[in-house]
Amino acid sequence: xxxxxxxxxxxxxxxxxxxxxxxxxxxxxxxxxxxxxxxxxxxxxxxxxxxxxxxxxxxxxxxxxxxxxxxxxxxxxxxxxxxxxxxxxxxxxxxxxxxxxxxxxxxxxxxxxxxxxxxxxxxxxxxxxxxxxxxxxxxxxxxxxxxxxxxxxxxxxxxxxxxxxxxxxxxxxxxxxxxxxxxxxxxxxxxxxxxxxxxxxxxxxxxxxxxxxxxxxxxxxxxxxxxxxxxxxxxxxxxxxxxxxxxxxxxxxxxxxxxxxxxxxxxxxxxxxxxxxxxxxxxxxxxxxxxxxxxxxxxxxxxxxxxxxxxxxxxxxxxxxxxxxxxxx
Numbered sequence: 200x201x202x203x204x205x206x207x208x209x210x211x212x213x214x215x216x217x218x219x220x221x222x223x224x225x226x227x228x229x230x231x232x233x234x235x236x237x238x239x240x241x242x243x244x245x246x247x248x249x250x251x252x253x254x255x256x257x258x259x260x261x262x263x264x265x266x267x268x269x270x271x272x273x274x275x276x277x278x279x280x281x282x283x284x285x286x287x288x289x290x291x292x293x294x295x296x297x298x299x300x301x302x303x304x305x306x307x308x309x310x311x312x313x314x315x316x317x318x319x320x321x322x323x324x325x326x327x328x329x330x331x332x333x334x335x336x337x338x339x340x341x342x343x344x345x346x347x348x349x350x351x352x353x354x355x356x357x358x359x360x361x362x363x364x365x366x367x368x369x370x371x372x373x374x375x376x377x378x379x380x381x382x383x384x385x386x387x388x389x390x391x392x393x394x395x396x397x398x399x400x401x402x403x404x405x406x407x408x409x410x411x412x413x414x415x416x417x418x419x420x421x422x423x424x425x426x427x428x429x430x431x432x433x434x435x436x437x438x439x440x441x442x443x444x445x446x447x448x449x450x451x452x453x454x455x456x457x458x459x460x461x462x463x464x465x466x467x468x469x470x471x472x473x474x475x476x477x478x479x480x481x482x483x484x485x486x487x488x489x490x491x492x493x494x495x496x497x498x499x500x501x502x503x504x505x506x507x508x509x510x511x512x513x514x515x516x517x518x519x520x521x522x523x524x525x526x527x528x
Contacts, residue, residue, distance in 0.1 A: 208238035210291030211308070214281030214361075215299040216247040219256060220406035225299055226260040226267065232305035233266075236312065243268045243285050244299075248275035258524040265526040273521040278361075279380040280518040286370055287516070295364045302330070303362040304400040311364035311397060320369045320392035321384050323355055324362035326401035343419060350427050351385035355396050358384070362399055366392070378422045385426060428500045 211233060215222065222244075233240050246254045246269065257269040270284055282296060293315055297303040307324065314322040331337055340359050348354040358381045365383065369392045373383055384394045 207241055207291040208293065209233065209236070209240040209312075210285075210289035210294045211240065211242045211305075212282060212285030212289060212294055212296045213242070213244050213299050214247055214278050214285070214296075215244050215249065215253055215257065216275065216278075216281075217249045217251050217253060218299045218406070219249075219252040221299055221301050222253055222256040222260070225301060225305075226264065228301075228305045230264050230266075232308055236309055238312075241266050241268060241289070241291065243270065243288055245269075245281040245285050246271040247277065247281040248272045261524045261526050267526065269524040271521045271523065273519045276518040277378075279375050279378055280516075282380045283375045283516070284518050284520065286375075289367070292367050293364055294367060294370055295362075297362045300404055301406070302402050302404055303360075304402065307362060307399040308364075310399060311362070314395045314397055315364050315366065317395075318393065319395040320366045321387045321394045322364045323357065323384050323394070323396045324360040324399040325355070325357045325396050326360050327356070327398040329357075329401050330403040331401075346420075347382070347385070347423055350423060351382070351388075353385045353388045353394055355384060355394070357396070358382070360399070360401075378419050379426070381419065382422065382426045425500065 211229060213225070213229070218225075226242075226244075229242050233242065242264070244257050244260070244267065246257055254269070254271050257271075261267045261269050268288070270288060272281070272284070285296070286294060293312065295308055295311060297305065297308075303324070311322045311324065329337055329340075340357070344356060344358050347358050361380075363383070365387070369387050369390065370383070372390055373386045375383075379386070384392075388394050
């Protein structure tokens with residue numbers, strides 16, 4: 200986030216990746232919607248390493264509309280990195296994000312701003328009538344939203360909706376990695392931000408295809424573990440790792456006592472110890488399996504902490520910009 204004092208009232212940030220069919224229509228809709236609001240504004244388009252004509256069309260928009268700016272990555276870094284670049288470049292007191300595929304409606308931006316004017320720091324869009332396939336898009340999203348709301352303590356219907364509004368002073372203190380952009384409301388709440396949600400329109404996709412499949416769900420679940428850890432245990436990691444260690448210590452003691460009791464008091468007619476003593480392998484194996492799982496998750500969380508130290512201590516961004524374009528005016 201730029202350290203300069205905000206000189207505009209509104210910044211609109213749009214990550215774009217291989218959307219050549221949508222870019223010009225999006226630019227027109229954004230210009231029409233935002234120019235009517237009556238606030239000073241800028242619109243920042245971030246090309247996340249597109250391999251089609253997206254960048255060429257984006258630079259055309261900067262020549263056509265003086266308030267448009269375009270940023271181009273050297274390669275595809277992902278939606279979170281694109282949003283992070285937009286946040287760093289934004290100069291507005293309020294920053295609004297939305298997708299470039301025309302499924303989010305720029306005409307809904309005033310709805311978010313109304314709630315921001317009511318005193319909220321983050322306003323999240325809710326695709327109440329979502330126009331996507333139920334099995335591979337809506338159902339996983341519903342389950343994910345319920346899980347994220349439960350684990351973070353910030354209840355929202357639609358964490359996955361990109362159409363959101365953020366206050367500058369809140370978002371500047373939020374550092375993004377992985378797929379963290381969807382968890383910004385929870386991270387903002389952690390630093391004292393007031394969160395609200397408003398129903399917005401959602402349109403069926405007319406051009407191209409979604410860049411994200413169901414495999415993204417697994418990455419989101421892993422990032423959710425990180426968010427939970429950061430929100431509750433980042434300053435006291437021994438609390439979570441110590442509790443896990445005590446649980447496994449208790450299980451190990453119970454297993455040893457069970458085997459000892461079986462050896463002392465239970466024999467079969469042949470004088471041999473019963474199944475638990477004869478086949479301890481079947482007890483030890485699941486214990487080892489869960490133990491290894493916990494170890495890998497723990498190492499992952501510690502690595503997350505270290506990578507944040509690595510990036511933030513050096514001021515190292517999670518993206519590399521190739522070029523930028525803006526109106527000459």
